[in-house]
Amino acid sequence: MRRDAIAGALLGTAVGDSLGLPREGLSPKRAQRLFGGAPLRHRLVLGRGFGSDDTEHACMVAQALLAFPEEPADFARSLGWRLRGWLLGLPAGVGWATLRAIVKLWLGFPPGRSGVVSAGNGPAMRSPLLGVCLAQQPERLEAFVRASSRLTHRDARAEQGALAIALAAAHGATHGAAGVDAEAVMREWETRLHEPALREALATVSACWRRGASVPELAAALGLEHGVSGYVLHTVPVVLYAWLRHPSDFRRAVEEVILLGGDTDTTGAIVGALVGATVGASGIPTEWVQGIAEWPRTTGWLLQLADRLASRFAEAGTLAAPGPLPLFWPGLIPRNLAVLGIVLWHGFRRLLPPY
Numbered sequence: 157m158r159r160d161a162i163a164g165a166l167l168g169t170a171v172g173d174s175l176g177l178p179r180e181g182l183s184p185k186r187a188q189r190l191f192g193g194a195p196l197r198h199r200l201v202l203g204r205g206f207g208s209d210d211t212e213h214a215c216m217v218a219q220a221l222l223a224f225p226e227e228p229a230d231f232a233r234s235l236g237w238r239l240r241g242w243l244l245g246l247p248a249g250v251g252w253a254t255l256r257a258i259v260k261l262w263l264g265f266p267p268g269r270s271g272v273v274s275a276g277n278g279p280a281m282r283s284p285l286l287g288v289c290l291a292q293q294p295e296r297l298e299a300f301v302r303a304s305s306r307l308t309h310r311d312a313r314a315e316q317g318a319l320a321i322a323l324a325a326a327h328g329a330t331h332g333a334a335g336v337d338a339e340a341v342m343r344e345w346e347t348r349l350h351e352p353a354l355r356e357a358l359a360t361v362s363a364c365w366r367r368g369a370s371v372p373e374l375a376a377a378l379g380l381e382h383g384v385s386g387y388v389l390h391t392v393p394v395v396l397y398a399w400l401r402h403p404s405d406f407r408r409a410v411e412e413v414i415l416l417g418g419d420t421d422t423t424g425a426i427v428g429a430l431v432g433a434t435v436g437a438s439g440i441p442t443e444w445v446q447g448i449a450e451w452p453r454t455t456g457w458l459l460q461l462a463d464r465l466a467s468r469f470a471e472a473g474t475l476a477a478p479g480p481l482p483l484f485w486p487g488l489i490p491r492n493l494a495v496l497g498i499v500l501w502h503g504f505r506r507l508l509p510p511y
Contacts, residue, residue: 158288159466160436161329165288166458168406168432169214169425171444174198174205176414176424178502183382184417189510194411197447201498204449208249208495210281210425212242215453217282217304218461219480221289225468228296228303232267236307245488248496249421251386254278257308267303271310277391279305279318281422284429287325289469297322298348316351317388320358321426323348324396328434333404336434338365341400357393364397371398371412383418395423399430406431406440437462451491452484 178199179187191199198205216238224230243250243258250258253274260270282304290297301322305315327341342362349355357378364374374397375384384394395413402409409431414424432440437459448455464478 158329158469159462160438161288161433162285162465162469163437163459163462164432164435164440165284165325165329165429166214166218166432166462167437167440167445167455168428168430169284170207170211170428170448170450170455170458171205171432171440172410172414172424172426172428173207173210173421174200174448174450175410175444176420176422177206177208177499179414179417179420180208181383181419182417182506184415186506186511187415187417187420190506193415195407196411196414198444200502203447205447206495206498207425207448207450207453208421209247209251209254210422211450211453212247213278213282214285214425214429215458215461216242217285218465221285222464222468222478222480225289228299229267231300232303232307235304236261236267236270239307241485245485246492246496248492248499251276251278251308254308261307267307271306271308273311274309275311275313275317275388276309277314277317277386277388277419277422277426278308279314280321280388280392281426283318283322284325284426284433285465287322288329288433289465290322291326291330294326297326312351313354314388316349316354317392320345320349320354320392320396321430324399324430325433328399328403328430331434333435333439336400336403338400353389354392357389358396361393361397361400365400371401372416375416380416380418384413384416384420384423386419386422391419391423391426395427395430398427399434403431403434404439406435407444452487457481457483 220235223234239258253272253276256272257270286300301319305318345358398409398413413427414420461481467478
């Protein structure tokens with residue numbers, strides 16, 4: 157069960173990220189005109205999809221967990237060095253807050269002081285895997301989420317939003333699709349989340365849940381009719397609500413979130429991780445997984461990563477031996493340059509009809 161949930165979270169992140177990437181930054185209407193609506197398929201290049209920073213950050217979290225699964229400070233140092241190296245690989249997309257934080261890391265700031273004041277969704281996109289791996293250890297989970305968040309973002313909204321995502325991933329991985337209890341999840345939010353603005357946004361989620369509102373209706377209640385922004389108080393409520401509404405239906409949850417427009421690679425990646433952790437890898441549509449053309453972080457490599465994490469976190473309090481999974485890092489720069497070219501072509505394509 158633990159291996160399937162971990163594999164589901166990793167593959168779900170990659171699938172949601174790659175499906176959402178071509179639509180990133182577009183309004184729902186513009187995306188509909190350029191790419192059509194549901195059913196979604198990979199549209200980045202030649203019917204195939206590639207991941208962005210969302211998938212890459214999930215992989216770095218996994219590798220740092222394999223290196224240092226016990227102490228949050230050691231985990232943060234490992235993740236910080238991986239972020240430094242990631243930036244040297246010329247990734248196609250880097251959030252502004254994350255970029256500034258990595259520059260501070262390179263200048264010698266320690267992980268606890270490298271974060272910048274920002275309520276972006278970077279920490280939230282790194283937290284689902286923490287929730288799955290540390291589901292049975294809630295106090296350690298909160299400490300690891302804090303360590304991951306403060307590397308790049310030191311705004312309480314970003315940290316608490318990441319914790320909300322991690323708690324949902326832990327619940328889904330522990331209970332499975334048939335056992336997701338929305339009322340229990342919302343009670344946990346009440347108990348463990350204290351940031352006022354986040355609590356207000358989640359109160360809207362609870363109110364919409366109790367009246368049976370759809371995911372687009374929740375987005376409208378939050379004022380997001382033109383797309384979900386990268387602001388954590390927009391991203392987190394939407395992806396959590398889509399997961400609560402469709403915990404057993406990966407396809408529908410991912411499609412409903414991506415079709416809202418906006419920061420679609422990140423919203424797709426996070427909801428993909430949440431529902432993937434809940435249904436397991438077998439619950440993700442096969443054609444979506446097979447449509448990912450990633451290298452060197454192939455889907456096979458992601459499954460090997462899941463195997464190592466499952467061994468490392470076999471039972472609560474039990475640690476096995478496997479360390480980080482080798483990656484052919486010389487392939488990252490040519491891969492990133494190729495993806496950057498594709499992304500720039502998409503940017504040019506958006507200037508053309510249909511409008």
